[in-house]
Amino acid sequence: MSATTSISFATRAHKLPHSEPDTAKATPTILGDISSQLHSGYGHPLTRSWQAERQLTKSMLLYPIFISDQDDEETPILSLPTQHRRGISKIISHLDPLVRKGLKSVILFGVPLKKGVKDPVGTAADDTTGPVIQAIQLIRARLPSLYVVADVCLCEYTSHGHCGILHEDGSLNNTMSVDRISDVALAYAKAGAHCVAPSDMNDGRIKAIKLKLINAGISHHVTIMSYAAKFSGCLYGPFRDAAGSSPAFGDRKCYQLPPGGRGLARRAIRRDIGEGADIIMVKPANAYLDIISDAKNIGMDLPIAAYQVSGEFAMIHAAAKAGVFDLREMAFESLQGILRAGASIIVTYWTPMMLDWLES
Numbered sequence: 001m002s003a004t005t006s007i008s009f010a011t012r013a014h015k016l017p018h019s020e021p022d023t024a025k026a027t028p029t030i031l032g033d034i035s036s037q038l039h040s041g042y043g044h045p046l047t048r049s050w051q052a053e054r055q056l057t058k059s060m061l062l063y064p065i066f067i068s069d070q071d072d073e074e075t076p077i078l079s080l081p082t083q084h085r086r087g088i089s090k091i092i093s094h095l096d097p098l099v100r101k102g103l104k105s106v107i108l109f110g111v112p113l114k115k116g117v118k119d120p121v122g123t124a125a126d127d128t129t130g131p132v133i134q135a136i137q138l139i140r141a142r143l144p145s146l147y148v149v150a151d152v153c154l155c156e157y158t159s160h161g162h163c164g165i166l167h168e169d170g171s172l173n174n175t176m177s178v179d180r181i182s183d184v185a186l187a188y189a190k191a192g193a194h195c196v197a198p199s200d201m202n203d204g205r206i207k208a209i210k211l212k213l214i215n216a217g218i219s220h221h222v223t224i225m226s227y228a229a230k231f232s233g234c235l236y237g238p239f240r241d242a243a244g245s246s247p248a249f250g251d252r253k254c255y256q257l258p259p260g261g262r263g264l265a266r267r268a269i270r271r272d273i274g275e276g277a278d279i280i281m282v283k284p285a286n287a288y289l290d291i292i293s294d295a296k297n298i299g300m301d302l303p304i305a306a307y308q309v310s311g312e313f314a315m316i317h318a319a320a321k322a323g324v325f326d327l328r329e330m331a332f333e334s335l336q337g338i339l340r341a342g343a344s345i346i347v348t349y350w351t352p353m354m355l356d357w358l359e360s
């Protein structure tokens, strides 16, 4: 690449007519001839980097981690290459070196593995001795520079695996779900989470969380990141493996958005901004770049987050393994697309690797 660059520069410099008086004649007069020249703008690595409106930086990366109630475990998640589920005793030793490399934020997912701990209302979600609250307190105490986001949902904790409390007919009871989920969010915030991120998609939960935070007098220092446009589909499989959160029956199509629902996503984004969200998230990311761009347009003054989900991450690994492309190159290309679409926060399992790659 650098050979090509220097050749093209040399050639061009050679032709530059500074000392020739009659060059006006040779100068093209039709604007089209000049504006058809694009290569001149990106022939050098630096000019190429200037073409990006925004550069990928370490502070954009929000790292998802799975914390189980098996204190000493460190188990690879087979469907999510390079990622592990860890017990509370393994968290700091994992995160500390990453913080030294520039890690700024994590998003926590609890994984209850103990028998009999799941019930219809997800009681374990805000158990003060459970993995999430323990991890929030531990990370805040031991790694004070790290910004801690707590994912808020019930599906990891409910016996039925749905993201809320159910009616007898198996459909979501929105009122009860919102009341419960806002309690869980409040518990995480009180435990010290900088940010709570409800991923359940029940109607009205942003407002309910906001009101409980206000009533508790802590709303001024707790960020609400709304999974506002979360689509149902087949890209969450490895996560559900990792978190043991697959629905026991049915699916999530009545609360997560249908993949074609661009208008619904826009409505959900506007709604959640109106209810008090500080950050809007779009999920998945690579297959929903238009939605990220819509979110950026609608939420002009809010930071937009995009979640490159487990299926998207696993897909890149699988394709790289099959020889389709180079893993690292594709990792960058996938994040560049998300950035271009308008996100300024990227939730991604690439985070540990990116912290190294962004150095070199």
Ligand SMILES: NCc1[nH]cc(CCC(=O)O)c1CC(=O)O
Residues within 6 Å of the ligand: 151, 153, 155, 163, 199, 200, 235, 236, 237, 238, 239, 240, 245, 308, 309, 310, 311
């Ligand atoms: N509601 C829980 C939740 N929060 C984030 C993800 C998905 C993350 C991923 O796939 O990486 C899920 C799973 C789901 O909705 O089934």
Ligand SMILES: [Zn+2]
Residues within 6 Å of the ligand: 153, 154, 155, 156, 162, 163, 199, 200
């Ligand atoms: Zn859920």
Ligand SMILES: [Zn+2]
Residues within 6 Å of the ligand: 167, 171, 172, 173, 174
């Ligand atoms: Zn209902």
